[in-house]
Amino acid sequence: MRMNKKVAIVTGGASGFGAGIVRKFAAEGAQTIIGDLNIDLAKELAGELGDNVSAVETNVADDQSVASMVEATLKTFGQIDILVNNAGTTHLPAPLDEISEQDFDKVFAVNCKSVFLTAKHIVPHMKKQSAGAILNVASTAAVSPRPRLSWYNASKGWMNNATKGMAIELAPNGIRVNAINPVAGETPLLKTFMGEDTPEVRAKFLSTIPLGRFSTPEDMANAAVYLCSDEASMVTGVCMEIDGGRCI
Numbered sequence: 001m002r003m004n005k006k007v008a009i010v011t012g013g014a015s016g017f018g019a020g021i022v023r024k025f026a027a028e029g030a031q032t033i034i035g036d037l038n039i040d041l042a043k044e045l046a047g048e049l050g051d052n053v054s055a056v057e058t059n060v061a062d063d064q065s066v067a068s069m070v071e072a073t074l075k076t077f078g079q080i081d082i083l084v085n086n087a088g089t090t091h092l093p094a095p096l097d098e099i100s101e102q103d104f105d106k107v108f109a110v111n112c113k114s115v116f117l118t119a120k121h122i123v124p125h126m127k128k129q130s131a132g133a134i135l136n137v138a139s140t141a142a143v144s145p146r147p148r149l150s151w152y153n154a155s156k157g158w159m160n161n162a163t164k165g166m167a168i169e170l171a172p173n174g175i176r177v178n179a180i181n182p183v184a185g186e187t188p189l190l191k192t193f194m195g196e197d198t199p200e201v202r203a204k205f206l207s208t209i210p211l212g213r214f215s216t217p218e219d220m221a222n223a224a225v226y227l228c229s230d231e232a233s234m235v236t237g238v239c240m241e242i243d244g245g246r247c248i
Contacts, residue, residue: 002229004029007077009069009122011035011060011114012087014042016187017137020217021084021224026053028225031077035060035069036087060087060114070121080125082228085115085159086137096150104151111155115162127173133228134170136163136179137220138239143181143247156181160239167237176236178227183243185215211244 008025012018013034025032026049035058036042042055056072059065073080089110091103115136126132141149142156160179167177184190184205190197206212223242226232241247 001029002225002231003082006030006081006228007032007073007079008082008084008228009033009035009073009080009118010084010086011058011118013084014038014045014055017182017185017215017217017220018084018086019045020219020221021086022053023049024218024221024225025082025228026050028229030082033069033073033076060085060117061109063117063120066114066117067121070125074125079129080122081129081131082133082135083118083122084135084137084224084228085118087114088137088139090149090152093148095148099151107151107155108158111152112158112162115159119166123170123175126170126175130174132170132173132175133232134166134175134177135224135228136160136177138163138179138181140181140183140241140243140246142239143241163239164237171236176232178232178236179239180220180223180227181239181241181243181247182215182220183209183246185217185219187217190214209244209246210248213244215242215244 003025008030010018010022013022014036022032022034031052034042034055037059039057046053046055054076056069058069091099091107136159138159139156141153142160145153163177163179219242
């Protein structure tokens with residue numbers, strides 16, 4: 001019960017790493033809002049986990065949608081202690097000069113603008129409490145970029161830099177900001193990262209991970225609970241690699 005009496009928002013929490021984080025938060029006693037575009041999947045997960053988990057249809061790249069998510073959280077649970085910016089997207093692997101402007105705009109809206117919008121609407125509440133924890137889900141792509149994913153790499157590099165900038169500015173307000181950098185995992189985005197999902201492509205990906213396996217939602221959840229709980233009360237501005245040694 002490390003998160004007992006805490007209220008958390010997890011964007012993109014209906015599937016993949018986000019769903020793993022939501023499950024772990026619920027097990028640790030947090031009241032949790034799943035903010036996700038896939039409201040049916042979000043409601044299904046919330047229904048499975050009980051009254052302490054609720055789903056809100058959210059487009060993290062839209063100002064009014066984020067504002068509505070925050071309003072719904074305060075109406076349901078009365079406060080916001082933890083924010084996990086997990087929602088993310090990528091473009092298909094391709095040469096950097098062949099990525100469409102539409103794909104570029106989508107990647108930066110979902111991966112970067114979302115962090116700005118959630119901060120705009122949630123940080124003021126955390127400042128009033130003089131406490132809060134924000135966790136940004138970035139990527140090993142921010143530290144050791146893969147070719148043909150250039151603009152996705154750049155968006156996650158932005159996220160890590162934003163994490164450090166937010167951490168140093170918000171520390172006097174009692175708000176901690178950290179990030180996790182996962183390697184590819186069994187999530188809905190895996191096929192998009194790889195371009196195609198074949199045994200050969202999987203083997204090639206796995207060969208770059210010294211521990212020899214993909215990340216799991218449980219791996220991300222365990223790190224998220226630590227960084228967002230009071231156990232990490234002296235930890236801020238950290239971008240933790242959870243990657244099986246990929247970035248060594």
